[in-house]
Amino acid sequence: MIKQICKKSQSIKYKFPYETFGHAGFNKIQNKNNFIYQCKNSFFIYRKDKGLKKKLNKLFFSNKYTSSRFSSHVTQNKIGKKNTSHYVSMAEIIKKYIKKEPKKVLEVGCYDGKLLNELSRKFKRSKLYGYDVSTSIKKLFKKNCNSNFIENLDTLEEKFDLIICVNTFQYVPNFDDLTINMKRLLSKKGKIFFLNTFLDKYPFTINYGDQYNYITRNGFMNFLRFHNLNGKIITNSVEFPRNLIGVFTHSNKKYKFLKSKKVSYYLKYLKNVEKKLFKISSNEVNIFGSTISAKFLFEILKKKVKKITFVDENPHKINKKFFGKKIIHPSQLKNDSLVLMSYGLTNNQIINKLNKKYNFRYIKF
Secondary structure, three states: OOOOOOOHHHEEEEEOOOOEEOOOOOOEEOOOOOEEEEEOOOOOEEOOOHHHHHHHHHHHOOHHHHHHOOOOOEOHHHOOOOOOEHHHHHHHHHHHHOOOOOOEEEEEOOOOOHHHHHHHHHOOOOEEEEEOOOHHHHHHHHHHOOOEEEOOOOOOOOOEEEEEEEOOHHHOOOHHHHHHHHHHHEEEEEEEEEEEEOOOOOHHHHHEOOOOEEOOHHHHHHHHHHOOEEEEEEOOOOOOOOEEEEEEEEOOOOOOOOOOOOHHHHHHHHHHHHHHHHOOOOOEEEEEOOOHHHHHHHHHHOOOOOEEEEEOOOOOOOOOEEOOEEEEOHHHOOOOOEEEEOOHHHHHHHHHHHOOOOOOEEEEO
16 A cells, blocks of 8 residues: 555645646647646645646657757856866765765666766765666666666665665656655665755746646655655755755654645746736847746747847857757847846846856846
8 A cells, every 4th residue: 555645635726827848848748637736734736647647658758758858967056167067066965965985876767877977986885776767768878877777666675875866756756656665775774865846946847847746845845754754955055056955864753744835826926927027128138048937938028029039158058949049158148138037046146156257137037
């Protein structure tokens, strides 16, 4: 019997009023029943739709999806400086919070193995294992990584001192099942390291239609405590300011559920962004970034603004197209250009770095 907490019968249903998009390629996700649920007990936010699951399974298990996933990112604290792969920063963060070298490490959602490669330099005596759901990913993993690839968690009997789950949890339809499996595979004093998209700091992530779960600090904490896991949550990482980082271990303590913002708060947030965009009178705007928030702004502005340009400092994105528009470097903008910043609570951090090199006007969302 699977130990579940968040059931439809015990959740509030919200109609999502905007189009949703996939995280790889930002293609429209056509959700016939575009509903979001929030558990009345844990405040966990999720999607639960059989039609969506069937559609996303077809996508996630395809060779096309494997080849379209973008894994060359630049860590945000390096904006305006020498670019560094975020896998290097990720390995450093994991090493920071997992001080004792683990004997066995399992990454759930390992994709092409780049993070495990970086970790092999940090944990030189550890045995490293990677798990992902697709056979096409297995082929890609084997090309890039010397670690062991695991095809099925359900039949795995080994215990791991460290289990890593980076930007994977939100894409799992059976999140209770995955949590129970990770807990089963975790050694007695082992740790689970999570890094997830973080709705509290970056509300635009609720526009991802291929996510089954939307992570808030308290909702996530409640969910894991229900499954007898407890630990530390970090929400102020300089390297990953819009992500939630958690380090959890086994726990048999009983806790009271923490309250969290309701889905209605995030829907209101998006509505206020829309109202603010309609007040822009300029015929030319520049949107910083090429992420889900940039896509949300673009979908609204394209109806009323003649010239829209995307601006990014990621060298992997410069001169590439984002919805038919070429992405340019901020150095190509004129002084006093209008730049739209849609990074929520981390806007000021980015603007302070850009101001050291450029003189732009900003509107923050």
